[in-house]
Amino acid sequence: MSIVSTDRPGFELPMRFLLAFRVLIDELHAELARRGHADMRPMHGIVLQAITRGGSTAADLGRLLAVSKQAAGKTIDGLERLGYVHRVPDPHDTRRKIVRLTERGADSLEQSARIFDELRARWARELGEDRLRALEDDLRRMTPPDLFRLDVPGWFGGMG
Template sequence: MSSYVPGFELPLRLLLAFRLLIDELHTELGKQGHPDLRPMHGFVMQAIGPQGTTAVELGRTLGVSKQAAGKTIETLERIGYVERTTDPQDTRRKIVRLTPYGMDALDRSARIFDALRTRWAAELGEERLRALEADLRRMTPGNPWRLDMPGWFGNL
């Protein structure tokens, strides 16, 4: 039996693990009152953050055009996760902010991710999972909050 593992399997397995966790997150979010959220919405809502942002800044953070950011803002506004307000410092600027419903989705997401991690620890063992996390930290940039994935995927 060969121990050879082709190099392409590593990124595919990492992507599959990501997809599995995200799919399980969204299944649970749907059960907890957030059935309309999609995986890309999480990147957008994280990029908006607690202070809010403009469509231009959001597009820059996500690595997408202002128009693409605006379309996503419209979708999230329609389903109740964000609202547009006037910037108190400059009334010409519109600020996109998370609504209480949007904040609830982020809070629930954090708790669900903790539960998923607990389940992985039960399956793999806490020590092995901590080692995997440490290895991934060692092999990836220090800041895990790269929110430009939407633009990166769009440029494939």
């Protein structure tokens, strides 16, 4: 006997997860804008996270994000123009440039972490802490343990 629900089509589950993600990210960016980071975009946050997790050059970032070195370099150029990162010479290889967060870049990540905590607290108030914890526990059970899998840009087709 099959356990297929007729009132909940299978495609709705990933779409609801995508919508929940979108709601959280849109709310995050609206609040980031109010806190002085109006130029931040969702992909910027993923790239800044990749930099803090070992993406020290455009090639490193490309590997972490599963995009080309050129695509990573283009995004780094944009983040540099916005003041979120800067490049410094690699002391071990003068051909390479190391990408570092600026104070502004670090602030955007700190603000994002605070805002995500605030959003989670709001969801806990709306849904109830027990229900939200159960949802998080279920998601942990159904997803890989690496919370910072950063290859989403490449999986979605690049950062173009």
